[in-house]
Amino acid sequence: MAKKGILVTGGSGLVGAYAVQMLLERGERPVIFDVALNERLLGAVGLDPAKLTLIRGDMLDLPALISAIRDSDCDRIIHPKKFSAGLIAACA
Numbered sequence: 001m002a003k004k005g006i007l008v009t010g011g012s013g014l015v016g017a018y019a020v021q022m023l024l025e026r027g028e029r030p031v032i033f034d035v036a037l038n039e040r041l042l043g044a045v046g047l048d049p050a051k052l053t054l055i056r057g058d059m060l061d062l063p064a065l066i067s068a069i070r071d072s073d074c075d076r077i078i079h080p081k082k083f084s085a086g087l088i089a090a091c092a
Contacts, residue, residue, distance in 0.1 A: 005031040005074040009059045012038040015080040017045045020052070023078075031072040033057050033065070 006023055010016040011032030020042075023030040031053040032042075039049040053072055057064040059079075069077070 002073070003027075003029050004076070005029045005053070005072050006076045006078055007031050007033050007069055007072065007074040009033050009077065009079045010081050012036070012042055012054070013080070014041065014045075017042050017047060019078055019080045021045055021047060029053075031055065031068070031074055033059065033068050035059075 006028050008016055008020055008023070008030050011020050011030065012034040016032070016034065017038075020030045020032060024047075033055045035056065035058045037054050037056050039054075042049045042052070055068045055072065057068055059065055068074070
C-alpha cells in the first residue's frame with residue numbers, strides 16, 4: 001500500500017519549502033498546495049520541483065482544497081505559516 005501524503009499549504013514559500021524538505025528527510029510524501037508555486041525557491045533550498053507533487057490552489061477555495069486532498073491521497077495537512085507566525089512572535 002502506498003504511503004499517504006501530507007498536504008503542505010504554502011509549501012513553495014520559504015517556511016513551507018523547509019517543511020517539505022524536513023518531511024522528505026523523514027521519509028514522508030509531501031504534496032505542495034500553493035497559490036503561487038515558486039519552483040525557484042524550492043530549488044534554492046535543495047528540492048527538485050520535478051520530483052515533487054505541486055498543486056496550484058488557494059487554501060481559501062474550499063472545493064479546490066478538498067480536491068487536492070482527495071486527488072493526492074493525503075491524510076494530513078500542515079500549514080507552515082501558522083508555525084512561522086509563532087516563531088516570529090517568540091523572537092520579537
